[in-house]
Amino acid sequence: MDMSYTPEENAFREEVRTFLKENMPKDVVEKTKSGQELGKDDLLSWHKTLYNKGWIAPNWPKEYGGAEWDAVQRHIFEEECAFANAPRTVPFGLTMLGPVLQKFGSQEQKDHYLPRILSGEDWWCQGYSEPGAGSDLASLKTRAVREGDHYIVNGQKTWTTLGQYADWIFCLVRTDTTVKKQEGISFLLIDMNTPGIEVRPIILLEGTHEVNEVFFDNVKVPVENLVGEENKGWTYAKYLLTHERTNIAGVGASKAALASVKRIAKQEISGGRPLIENPAFAARMAQVECDLMAMETTNLRIVSKAAVGQAPGIEASMLKVTGTLIRQEINDLARRAVGPYAMPFPSEAVEGDNQPIGPDYAGPQAKRYFNNRKLTIFGGSSEVQRGIIAKTQIGV
Amino acid sequence: MNFELTEERQMLQDTLRRFLADRYGLDVRNKIVDSDEGYSPKIWEELAELGVIGALFTEEEGGFGGKGFDITTVFEELGRAGVVEPFIETGILGGGLIAALGTDQQKELVEEVIGGALHLAFAHGEPSSRYELSQVETTAKASGDEIVLNGRKAVVFNAEAAGYIVVSARESGGLSDVDGISLFLVPADAAGLSMVGYPLMQGGRAAEVTLDDVKLPASARLGEAGKAYPAIVTAIARANAAISAEALGAMETASNLTKGYLVTREQFGRPIGTFQALAHRMADMLIELEQVRSAVINIAGHMDDDAKTRDLYVAATRNVVGRVGRLISEESIQMHGGIAMTKEYELAHFAKRITMSDHRYGDTDWHLERFIALSAA
Incomplete structure (x- = not known):
């Protein structure tokens, strides 16, 4: 047992920190800090910066152009990015589709798609959930019928994150309706410019446009866009989900968010003294910090067991449940910390030419609190994760 | 002991509930929320005609209520319908302070307030x-x-x-x-x-x-x-009764929406409410909701007590409302799943009303500290 970082790891941290300091696009950092929505250009400019450095795919093997970092390096990178207010990289190509293609894709698919994911040339989105298939994903109904060299796709996907920017969507579709629901699903790659596809925005409760509905009306998809074998899509989907859950603990993001709450609590004066000295607030903050310190080690323990390019098993479910609870607790503290200035609505409070209302740190807090309620819902809700843990551990 | 509303208050509650159910649906509310004014002058006028503002003032002041239970009866219904029109500001705070402290000439404004013609x-x-x-x-x-x-x-x-x-x-x-x-x-x-x-x-x-x-x-x-401080504390105590009742009404709606969703939404071939993991959490919400209902009765029933007793109940009620509010708002969203994250779905508005009420006149922790200070005094 040795919990200290090696000299090489410390040097790596220094290298990451210096790189971020010198290369982060300043306008993007400002937007991230003040809680503004990032547009396609913002996200792509950050993507390109990391791509040029060779750091865009920390978890990919070197043979596919990844950085092939080990768990500790990935942890260090994530933490430094969070503290530098770097935006998250868009995960759909890099952490979801990429690993699936590497394991199950044809040579042609690997050669064509992987470099374009790395460079940011193709923007991918995820076509999994449907209105009737959420936690029960396997009950999905979007239909793909083979006609000659094409599949004809009809149906609807929903909660498609950043689908408004996407060039491509990877979709779970039903190719056989006569078998057990998990056994009739296939994994298709669909060009978003194909006729018959319509994207409609879903506005979230705090006013942002992150997710969409995607409708398919007789969409023609070439058969070579099938990944792996027909009707084996559920296997690939599950493989993808385990990758989606790597880094799901969000240790770096939570540490950065907690540091931000502390900065706010030092500046806010409540009853004649800084809020950070208020016993009730300090107790809440200490409580979540204790949890976070333990989770950081849980995260390192679990992630370091998984080999490069592999995903952890049910422990990932544990990390997701704990990590998202901690993050949401921090978001709740942040909204409390700013007091009455949590109420001004951010669309005018932090965006455009308007001066912020109240202290500049106040505007995004309530918005972030509401937006991050999604953390315990998407990527397999906390209930689904608990179900996985219970099923595996108790066997019921 | 009798926990029934008086006949007059029961009538007011029924009238408001019917009117708002009829006239303040999701589409209307969304339109109002997105409007430049942020409220509907027409709804304001109609609610004033129904007595929403008059109920907040005593007969001597020109109204027909003014007691704690008048306030909570009105605001529970406004909360249930997610009404955003600013009745606390005009009726309880601005109007209440003028009625409490004003000269005869200043008090003439109260009549305009009750009629709905003047905002404060x-x-x-x-x-x-x-x-x-x-x-x-x-x-x-x-x-x-x-x-x-x-x-x-x-x-x-x-x-x-x-x-x-x-x-x-x-x-x-x-x-x-x-x-x-x-x-x-x-x-x-x-x-x-x-x-x-x-x-x-x-x-x-x-x-x-x-x-x-x-x-x-x-x-x-x-x-x-x-010498205005005591009057300010009294007005804010009344506003706390109003915001507590409003939050109660909003929690009732959030709970009802969640109950409804649990029996209609099917996953894995059955209504999700048949999963015990969710059913028990729904039961917890309903248990806590009754705590809020009682806390609101407490704040209303002690509104005219001596300042110290009143303020103790104010602090205790807001603490319960704040804690349960967070539970109900967050659990309602979680048990719905993604649909509750959308602006289109009714719950979102209620979750925001409940959560943001914790940022007015003191939050959950602030009221707990106040309770401790008042208890020790």
Whole structure:
């Protein structure tokens, strides 16, 4: 047992920190800090910066152009990015589709798609959930019928994150309706410019446009866009989900968010003294910090067991449940910390030419609190994760 | 003991519930929330006609209620329907302070308020005062026959629609002294008064108000010079009764929506409410909701007690409302899943109303500390 970082790891941290300091696009950092929505250009400019450095795919093997970092390096990178207010990289190509293609894709698919994911040339989105298939994903109904060299796709996907920017969507579709629901699903790659596809925005409760509905009306998809074998899509989907859950603990993001709450609590004066000295607030903050310190080690323990390019098993479910609870607790503290200035609505409070209302740190807090309620819902809700843990551990 | 509403209050509750169910549906509300004014003048007028504002004043003041249970009856219904119209600001705070402290001439405004013709706002909180009611930096200085106000007021609800703004200012004493605070009735178009308005997370609008050498005649003072603090605490206690009842109504709606969703939404071939993991959490929500209902009865029933007893119940109620509010708002969203994250779905509005009520007149922890201080005194 040795919990200290090696000299090489410390040097790596220094290298990451210096790189971020010198290369982060300043306008993007400002937007991230003040809680503004990032547009396609913002996200792509950050993507390109990391791509040029060779750091865009920390978890990919070197043979596919990844950085092939080990768990500790990935942890260090994530933490430094969070503290530098770097935006998250868009995960759909890099952490979801990429690993699936590497394991199950044809040579042609690997050669064509992987470099374009790395460079940011193709923007991918995820076509999994449907209105009737959420936690029960396997009950999905979007239909793909083979006609000659094409599949004809009809149906609807929903909660498609950043689908408004996407060039491509990877979709779970039903190719056989006569078998057990998990056994009739296939994994298709669909060009978003194909006729018959319509994207409609879903506005979230705090006013942002992150997710969409995607409708398919007789969409023609070439058969070579099938990944792996027909009707084996559920296997690939599950493989993808385990990758989606790597880094799901969000240790770096939570540490950065907690540091931000502390900065706010030092500046806010409540009853004649800084809020950070208020016993009730300090107790809440200490409580979540204790949890976070333990989770950081849980995260390192679990992630370091998984080999490069592999995903952890049910422990990932544990990390997701704990990590998202901690993050949401921090978001709740942040909204409390700013007091009455949590109420001004951010669309005018932090965006455009308007001066912020109240202290500049106040505007995004309530918005972030509401937006991050999604953390315990998407990527397999906390209930689904608990179900996985219970099923595996108790066997019921 | 009798926990039934009086016949009059029962009638008021029934009337409001019917009217709002009929006229304040999802589409109407979304349109109002997205409007430039942030409220509907027509709905305002109609609710005033139904007695929503009159119920907040006593007969001597020109109304037909004014007791704690009148306040909670009205606001529970407004909360149940997710009403964003600013009745607390005009009726309870602005109107209540004028009725409590005003001269006969100033009190003439109350009639206009009850009829729905006049909007009011209460500009008390300041950029750095958070929830501390005695912290007033805005100054009022005599200059010949006039009084001159200078300062900044924060998150003033309904400031843009108000005909008059009740402004607190310090005439003597230090930053947080309870003595030395006065109230002034300031016409919204007074020279030197400016504001920057903005929408609120929970619907409705507020503004940052700047007072830059606002000159008033001495007759604009509301009540005695430097002695307004107890009246402010009383008005805020009544506002706390209102916001607690409003949150209760919103929690009832959130719970009902969640119950409904649990029996209609199917996953894995059955209604999700048949999964015990969810059913038990729904049961917890309903248990806690009854705690809130009782806490609201507590605050209403002690509204006219001596200040110390009243304030103890105010603090206790807001603490319960705040804790349960968070539980119900977050659990309702979680048990719905993604659909509850959308603006289109009804629950979102109620979750925002409940959560943001914890940022008005003190949050959950602030009221707990106040309860501890009052209990020890």
